Amino acid sequence: MLMRTVLAAAALVAVLPAQAQLVYSNDFDNPAVVGGGATAVWSGAGGLQATIGTFNAAYGNIWRSDSASQAVTLSLTNLPAHTAVTIGFTAAFLDSWDSSNGNPAPDWYEVYIDSVMVGQYTYNNASGGIASYGGATLVAQYVQFDANVFFTDSVVDFSTDPTYSFSHSAPTLTFSVKAGGAGWQGGLDEAIGIDNIRVVLTPVPEPGTWALLAAGLAIVAGVARRRG
Numbered sequence: 254m255l256m257r258t259v260l261a262a263a264a265l266v267a268v269l270p271a272q273a274q275l276v277y278s279n280d281f282d283n284p285a286v287v288g289g290g291a292t293a294v295w296s297g298a299g300g301l302q303a304t305i306g307t308f309n310a311a312y313g314n315i316w317r318s319d320s321a322s323q324a325v326t327l328s329l330t331n332l333p334a335h336t337a338v339t340i341g342f343t344a345a346f347l348d349s350w351d352s353s354n355g356n357p358a359p360d361w362y363e364v365y366i367d368s369v370m371v372g373q374y375t376y377n378n379a380s381g382g383i384a385s386y387g388g389a390t391l392v393a394q395y396v397q398f399d400a401n402v403f404f405t406d407s408v409v410d411f412s413t414d415p416t417y418s419f420s421h422s423a424p425t426l427t428f429s430v431k432a433g434g435a436g437w438q439g440g441l442d443e444a445i446g447i448d449n450i451r452v453v454l455t456p457v458p459e460p461g462t463w464a465l466l467a468a469g470l471a472i473v474a475g476v477a478r479r480r481g
Contacts, residue, residue: 273339277329277452282313289333289454297325297429299444306397308408312448315345317399319444324365324431327450331424335454338421340366340428341412343392344374345446348404349438352381357436362445365429371416373433376407388414401441412451428452 277293279285281301287293299318303309318325344362353359353375364372374386378395389409398406411417432445 272456274333274335274454274456275451276332276454277327277450279327279450280313281316281448291332292330294328295326296328298323299325302399302446304398305400305402308393308396308398312343312398315343315399315446315448317345317347317444317446318430318432319439319441321432321437321439324429325445325447326427326429327452329426329428329452332426332454334422334457336420336422336457337455338419338426339451339453339455340417341410341449341451341453342417342430343408343410343412343446343448344386344389344430345398345448346374346376346378346407346409347399347444347446348401348406349379349442350376350381350407351379351436352377352383353385353434354383355379355381355436357438359434360436360443361432361434363431363433365427365431366419367423367427368429372414374409375434378405378407387411387416399444399446401444403441406446408446410449412449426452 274289276289276291277287298320299316301314302317303314304312350360351358355377358381360375362374363370372387376384386409389411390413392408392410394407395405398408430445430447437443
């Protein structure tokens with residue numbers, strides 16, 4: 254009986270998390286969506302560029318930056334109370350990436366959350382033998398994705414990478430992407446791209462939800478006392 258009660262309480266806890274709350278979304282084709290009373294500022298090097306060929310209808314505009322010195326940053330403030338954050342985005346390795354072991358190398362696509370680097374990725378569009386993109390999903394490899402047609406591009410979807418689902422409760426959040434590495438050339442030779450950014454919060458449960466959890470745990474405790 255106790256075991257069944259414990260399992261029932263565990264099942265109750267499993268359904269307690271509140272609905273995910275979208276606080277920012279931007280595909281660079283439509284106005285950005287900002288929710289939950291938050292404010293958002295998008296800043297950094299580069300600018301919009303349309304995708305080409307078979308990808309144009311699916312992706313439209315992407316944000317392209319060929320700067321090695323300036324990050325592209327999303328700054329969110331006035332976030333509602335929450336316990337966790339999930340960030341999804343599409344990353345593009347544009348033009349003549351030389352991996353981490355090509356020539357010249359390395360070329361890095363770096364991702365920062367609250368000014369801390371949490372990911373460092375690379376691709377071998379032009380030279381080298383390493384394509385590294387963590388838990389992301391490969392969308393396209395060695396294709397014409399941006400308007401610079403002298404080199405092919407590779408694209409990955411980071412919405413599947415668990416790195417970008419993490420505990421967080423502060424009212425502010427910054428998310429940045431930046432090019433790096435001693436082999437990075439920038440300009441028309443190499444660039445980074447980003448698209449389809451989504452930031453979703455896990456809200457703090459409502460007081461009524463906490464009361465429901467407390468009631469379930471009280472049942473477990475009462476059964477345990479009777480058995481004792």
